[in-house]
Amino acid sequence: KAGVTQTPRYLIKTRGQQVTLSCSPISGHRSVSWYQQTPGQGLQFLFEYFSETQRNKGNFPGRFSGRQFSNSRSEMNVSTLELGDSALYLCASSIGTGSAYEQYFGPGTRLTVT
Amino acid sequence: AQSVTQLGSHVSVSEGALVLLRCNYSSSVPPYLFWYVQYPNQGLQLLLKYTTGATLVKGINGFEAEFKKSETSFHLTKPSAHMSDAAEYFCAVRRMDSSYKLIFGSGTRLLVRP
Numbered sequence: 001k002a003g004v005t006q007t008p009r010y011l012i013k014t015r016g017q018q019v020t021l022s023c024s025p026i027s028g029h030r031s032v033s034w035y036q037q038t039p040g041q042g043l044q045f046l047f048e049y050f051s052e053t054q055r056n057k058g059n060f061p062g063r064f065s066g067r068q069f070s071n072s073r074s075e076m077n078v079s080t081l082e083l084g085d086s087a088l089y090l091c092a093s094s095i096g097t098g099s100a101y102e103q104y105f106g107p108g109t110r111l112t113v114t
Numbered sequence: 115a116q117s118v119t120q121l122g123s124h125v126s127v128s129e130g131a132l133v134l135l136r137c138n139y140s141s142s143v144p145p146y147l148f149w150y151v152q153y154p155n156q157g158l159q160l161l162l163k164y165t166t167g168a169t170l171v172k173g174i175n176g177f178e179a180e181f182k183k184s185e186t187s188f189h190l191t192k193p194s195a196h197m198s199d200a201a202e203y204f205c206a207v208r209r210m211d212s213s214y215k216l217i218f219g220s221g222t223r224l225l226v227r228p
Contacts, residue, residue: 004157031214043204043218056215090157094214099146099165101214105157 002026004093004106012112018079021109025072025093031055032074033103034066037088046089049074078111086113116141118205120219128227133177133192135222137205140186145207147188148216149179152202161203164188175199200226 005024013019025032033056034046045058049068066076072093078085088110092103121136139145146165150158162173169181179190188205205219 033215035216035218042220043206043216045215045217048214050214056213058215092158099210101208102160102163103216105150105159107155107157 004091004104006089006091006106006109008109009107010110010112012114013081014114015081015083017081018077019081019111020075020077021089021091021111023074023076023091023093023106025074025091026095026104029093029095029104030072031094032068032072033092033094034074034076035090035092036060037090037108038086043090046076081113083113085111087111116145116207116209116217118207118217118219120203120205120222122222123220124223124225126225126227127195129197130194133190133195133199133224135190135203135205135224137179137188137190137219138186139188139205139207141207141209143210144181144183145209147179147181148206148208149173149177149188149190150204150206150218152204152221154201158204161190195224195226197226197228200224 007022031050033048037043048056052068063079068074088108090108091106094103117140119138148163149161162171164181172178202223206216
């Protein structure tokens with residue numbers, strides 16, 4: 001079974017621009033979560049989608065948004081990019097509930113804002 | 115609020131030596147507990163998880179962890195380090211309710227000396 005796919009793997013943007021990152025979950029997984037990883041703040045939860053609905057949200061400004069499509073693929077968007085948005089953005093797809101719930105991570109998209 | 119503390123941002127061991135990576139959590143009730151490994155330029159891979167039941171959990175690549183409620187700890191061990199174990203390790207928790215977000219520790223980079 002194919003793993004979680006994230007595109008693009010690397011991205012360079014200029015301050016003030018916007019960016020869209022894509023995540024294709026493992027086949028059959030209906031939940032997708034997004035995390036931001038930076039050297040200073042570590043791994044931080046952005047949001048989680050299940051069946052096209054945002055189910056959980058982290059403490060990020062409104063510039064960070066996401067959505068999930070009917071085929072479970074997800075996108076996240078960051079508008080008005082700031083230098084501090086430079087990070088590795090990880091997507092995780094999940095299956096199961098309760099104790100059986102496990103997250104499988106993609107390789108990430110490394111975003112550099114100049 | 116839940117939090118995770120990983121003692122030691124860097125741990126160095128000799129090949130063949132015992133690996134011990136420390137993780138303590140703060141939670142009003144025992145959460146689900148996880149250890150993930152991240153190799154350079156890759157996403158996170160699940161090593162093992164504790165949900166309920168047996169407190170000694172065995173994972174992949176010879177790693178295991180013991181849940182100690184009285185110490186609020188979930189330390190990761192491996193009897194004999196291999197060069198391929200060099201990576202960054204993250205401890206994470208998730209609440210035992212409808213929350214599906216992971217809260218990560220700051221990570222421990224394991225260095226293995228030949």
